[in-house]
Amino acid sequence: MKKYNVKTGISYPKIGAMGKTGTWRIFKPILDKNKCIKCLRCWVFCPESAIKRRNDSVEIDYDYCKGCGVCANVCPVKAIVMAKEER
Amino acid sequence: MAIKDFPIEEYVLPGNAACPGCPSTMGLRTVLKALGKKTILTIPACCTAVIQSWYPYTSFNVPTLNIAFEAAASAASGIAAALKKLGEEDINVVVWAGDGGTYDIGLQALSGAIERQTNFLYICYNNQIYSNTGIQRSGATPYAAWTTTTVKGKKEFRKDIGEIIIAHHVPYAATACVSYPEDLYNKVKKTMGIRGPKYIEILAPCPPGWRFSMDKTVEMGKLAVETGAWILYEYENGKLSFNGISKSIAEGKYKPKPVEDWLKLQGRFSHLFKPEKDIVRINAIKDHIRDTWEHYKKLASL
Ligand SMILES: Cc1ncc(C[n+]2csc(CCOP(=O)(O)OP(=O)(O)O)c2C)c(N)n1
Ligand code: SF4
Ligand code: SF4
Numbered sequence: 001m002k003k004y005n006v007k008t009g010i011s012y013p014k015i016g017a018m019g020k021t022g023t024w025r026i027f028k029p030i031l032d033k034n035k036c037i038k039c040l041r042c043w044v045f046c047p048e049s050a051i052k053r054r055n056d057s058v059e060i061d062y063d064y065c066k067g068c069g070v071c072a073n074v075c076p077v078k079a080i081v082m083a084k085e086e087r
Numbered sequence: 088m089a090i091k092d093f094p095i096e097e098y099v100l101p102g103n104a105a106c107p108g109c110p111s112t113m114g115l116r117t118v119l120k121a122l123g124k125k126t127i128l129t130i131p132a133c134c135t136a137v138i139q140s141w142y143p144y145t146s147f148n149v150p151t152l153n154i155a156f157e158a159a160a161s162a163a164s165g166i167a168a169a170l171k172k173l174g175e176e177d178i179n180v181v182v183w184a185g186d187g188g189t190y191d192i193g194l195q196a197l198s199g200a201i202e203r204q205t206n207f208l209y210i211c212y213n214n215q216i217y218s219n220t221g222i223q224r225s226g227a228t229p230y231a232a233w234t235t236t237t238v239k240g241k242k243e244f245r246k247d248i249g250e251i252i253i254a255h256h257v258p259y260a261a262t263a264c265v266s267y268p269e270d271l272y273n274k275v276k277k278t279m280g281i282r283g284p285k286y287i288e289i290l291a292p293c294p295p296g297w298r299f300s301m302d303k304t305v306e307m308g309k310l311a312v313e314t315g316a317w318i319l320y321e322y323e324n325g326k327l328s329f330n331g332i333s334k335s336i337a338e339g340k341y342k343p344k345p346v347e348d349w350l351k352l353q354g355r356f357s358h359l360f361k362p363e364k365d366i367v368r369i370n371a372i373k374d375h376i377r378d379t380w381e382h383y384k385k386l387a388s389l
């Protein structure tokens with residue numbers, strides 16, 4: 001990444017700037033790929049960019065998913081359900 | 088634009104400091120997908136300045152200037168002037184500010200930037216409170232809503248900022264809501280082809296601020312539109328037109344849901360329902376919604 005020589009505080013982009021926010025989770029979204037109709041609603045609404053999209057398929061990045069449950073709620077076919085996080 | 092055609096690139100990176108269910112990151116993701124990487128953001132003091140995360144890192148993958156609470160639009164004017172001088176006017180100059188930073192403390196700077204015809208897009212994500220400092224009332228807080236500075240419910244009605252902006256004769260102004268990303272995407276895209284000051288305000292239901300469960304951000308925005316409490320419109324070339332469900336409501340093709348359906352799900356309005364139903368204040372809310380609609384319909388017919 002290009003670094004800039006300026007006389008002020010400058011921050012650089014980083015995935016996980018606040019660490020692994022997946023540790024915040026109390027409930028965990030579980031995706032059933034067989035039910036998924038690839039509508040991408042979970043992807044577009046995830047406030048965390050924690051749903052990864054490959055073409056039209058989706059995958060949850062548990063390192064950063066905060067467990068808000070928005071994805072489960074917007075899924076039209078209930079392909080995502082929330083389960084208690086176990087650690 | 089259909090969701091499947093949204094760019095795959097993420098400019099709001101995972102592992103940021105936003106609350107779970109945050110409407111700011113939800114909206115900003117779509118906005119930056121529409122704008123693309125040739126964008127400079129200006130962010131005043133607000134939740135989003137914190138969401139960016141701690142020095143020396145940032146969770147935003149576009150150049151971002153943090154500036155004092157009241158100064159976002161002035162800073163954007165400066166950036167736009169500098170880019171003009173450099174001959175780099177294909178870069179989007181964008182402000183992303185909260186409602187406190189827009190309706191209240193940043194209004195003078197915004198008015199000045201519009202008057203100077205700054206070539207920029209000003210976006211207010213409106214969570215109807217000063218959320219970053221712990222839920223204080225703003226000029227955007229609706230009547231009767233609880234905040235930490237209106238413990239019995241706000242006594243005043245919210246400011247109609249849309250009309251203030253329109254009074255500046257901007258080439259483009261619009262409202263949107265995080266629950267309708269296609270609509271938001273299209274509106275942001277449209278601004279990219281228009282020179283001069285553009286304004287978009289996005290309704291941003293905030294789980295801790297409005298007191299609802301963090302999985303309900305999208306529903307809360309949808310209900311605001313479906314009950315008519317939030318109106319989706321575009322103002323372009325001096326014409327106002329309604330969009331989405333608001334268009335159907337205006338044309339009488341969609342009967343708005345009772346506003347109670349929206350109020351009841353938010354803890355900030357719970358005092359309107361218990362110990363008993365506060366008919367007087369609920370009716371005042373309904374009257375205000377009706378009057379706002381009548382007024383905007385009149386504007387649309389001009
Ligand atoms: C001049 C000044 N006054 C007060 C503050 C403290 N402050 C920081 S963010 C904030 C609230 C911002 O509210 P809003 O613009 O609605 O954005 P939100 O926090 O809701 O995202 C306040 C009061 C400040 N930074 N500068
Ligand atoms: S639970 Fe929330 S953060 Fe996690 S993937 Fe779903 S929408 Fe994203
Ligand atoms: S919302 Fe549901 S159906 Fe749509 S892509 Fe996500 S998991 Fe699949």
Ligand code: SF4
Pocket residue numbers: 104105106107108109110111112134138214218219293294295296
């Ligand atoms: S308080 Fe609301 S707007 Fe602020 S970070 Fe939390 S959810 Fe987002």
